[in-house]
Amino acid sequence: MVHLKQITLISLIGVMMMTQWAYASDITLEQAQIAIQAAVAKAKELNTKMDISVVDTGSNLKAFVRMDSAWIGSIDIAIKKARTAILFETNTGEIGQLSQPGKPLYNIEHSNGGLITFPGGVPIKxxxxxIIGAIGVSGSMVENDQAVAEAGAASLSK
Amino acid sequence: MVHLKQITLISLIGVMMMTQWAYASDITLEQAQIAIQAAVAKAKELNTKMDISVVDTGSNLKAFVRMDSAWIGSIDIAIKKARTAILFETNTGEIGQLSQPGKPLYNIEHSNGGLITFPGGVPIKxxxxxIIGAIGVSGSMVENDQAVAEAGAASLSK
Amino acid sequence: MVHLKQITLISLIGVMMMTQWAYASDITLEQAQIAIQAAVAKAKELNTKMDISVVDTGSNLKAFVRMDSAWIGSIDIAIKKARTAILFETNTGEIGQLSQPGKPLYNIEHSNGGLITFPGGVPIKxxxxxIIGAIGVSGSMVENDQAVAEAGAASLSK
Amino acid sequence: MVHLKQITLISLIGVMMMTQWAYASDITLEQAQIAIQAAVAKAKELNTKMDISVVDTGSNLKAFVRMDSAWIGSIDIAIKKARTAILFETNTGEIGQLSQPGKPLYNIEHSNGGLITFPGGVPIKxxxxxIIGAIGVSGSMVENDQAVAEAGAASLSK
Structure with a gap:
């Protein structure tokens, strides 16, 4: 997706940049694999076993790995976290604070075929x-899930 | 799953043990039926009517019985409890404590085609x-469901 | 379900019979297990590995077993065959002949959350x-599936 | 799952043991990545863009990649092909020959949440x-899908 600000910028830089924006607007497999590799490294550092997914800006699955002995229940959660993060272009944990009883987005988890709104889903920039996609991580305490997702996302933004 | 301890043991005991290990990696029908039989006995002892399911480590159904007059609404719950217990290798009730409003896994029930996170699902060891599978029980108060599930699981671990 | 004819009959026989009719109108767990046991015996005789399910007259699952090494893809098929057989009170294979392209029930498989209309599902009488329920069998060639289902059903009707 | 250290230990015990261990095993992430790498190489050789998935013996997703510019409609198809292949421990294309109108498994695709029965799904041995899992490939003509799936599977069996 190319946003208005970007179009303004593009118009300044010229046609050559267009191509680069086009590439930049959606995560490549190479980028997805860099993010997953960084996430796996972090998971090992934390002594955890994780399911890790990456989706593109269209919320479609780009890459996925399940580390050996990671929970099979986390396959779907990792994918849903990544989808949730890109669907609203925000960390899943932030949505989760708004989806509690009495809060503005109460039970938003019922939308889009099921959202997961606790930490572990992070947009990739x-x-x-x-934003070029999102990463979703599940397999441990949510603090670890979030740390691993952030490590994955950071590998492409730093 | 084959762990390091087991291999050490196997190397001491030899080829005969191998067959037993092969069986141990995933629940057999004979084991599932022993667990169900123990669960039914416990259900009768508690004067309850239960739906009882057993899944393997891949979360696929291995065996199921619905006692006469047990709720038909408990068929799906018993199966979902067993699936939930194996998906995260833990008692369903423990997940349910973490999935309450304000807790780390709020609304995790939206994943994996629907989880059941109140007591009655127990991994079978x-x-x-x-862990070689899980048992899920539904049909009475959750305390009874849990007691029957534990009786089923205990029949294979003692 | 208690039908009108049955009620007429019941009124002739008396109150004591009422209880027995009540049982007869829907398969008991004991009956389901007899049918499954007969089906497993037939499956072994044919040197096959089967998934076998029994549903009641309400199409709700009563009992299920998956023999060791039987296909996991046959879990759902065995259950769908039993459901299909009771939903229309006929052998699944007969429905399958009517659901072919150009035939009266073309693509009826899209109804009821998915039907399976090839042989292997048989009403239990x-x-x-x-009719007190149905049995569904999957795991081999459809001829074997059907033979095993018939053996299961026959154990209660002979 | 059998890890590298374990295999070293096992190799001390003997070849007979290996086969028996083999029964207890399930595809590792390392194996899944080898298969995917071989599949991607074949896809490039054929000048195609593919979605490639690997599932374990329980039909649970182990790894997935979508090559850049591959169809997003092929994400689900690649996963369903891998699932179909492991559910019945056979090539998807072989099932598809039996699921045609008038054939024994007509409309089997309605089972298991949706099967894909044209070529491109292959068990991994x-x-x-x-059999330790299965690979599913989608993104081109089915002949190419199948060739890529076979290349992926062959990387672990040769």
Missing amino acids: TKTGE | TKTGE | TKTGE | TKTGE
């Missing part, structure tokens, strides 16, 4: 801040 | 502690 | 011909 | 012939 380029170095220039553009 | 061998005498050596290896 | 009492000795007096009353 | 070890060198000793044991």
